[in-house]
Amino acid sequence: MMTKQGRYYDETPYTLEQKLSENIWWLLELSQRLDIDILTEMENFLSDKEKQLNVRTRK
Structure with a gap:
């Protein structure tokens, strides 16, 4: 996208x-290299965002 808009030059034709x-x-x-549990961190991040945005989730 940035390549198409002329903001980023890349000779390799990637698709989005x-x-x-x-x-x-x-x-x-x-x-993995940094020994971070990415699934737990993602759950924490999404939970925090839901609280910030006052989003109610179904349980």
């Missing part, structure tokens, strides 16, 4: 889906 998947892969890889 591939780039998003690569970013997720790197986040998972880094969390």
Whole structure:
């Protein structure tokens, strides 16, 4: 997207889906290397956001 808008130069023709998947892969890889429980951290993050935004979840 940024390449199409001329804000980012990249010779490799990525699709958005591939780039998003690569970013997720790197986040998972880094969390493993740093011994971070990414699932727990994501649950905590989402719970905090729900409270900040006053979102009610179904249980």
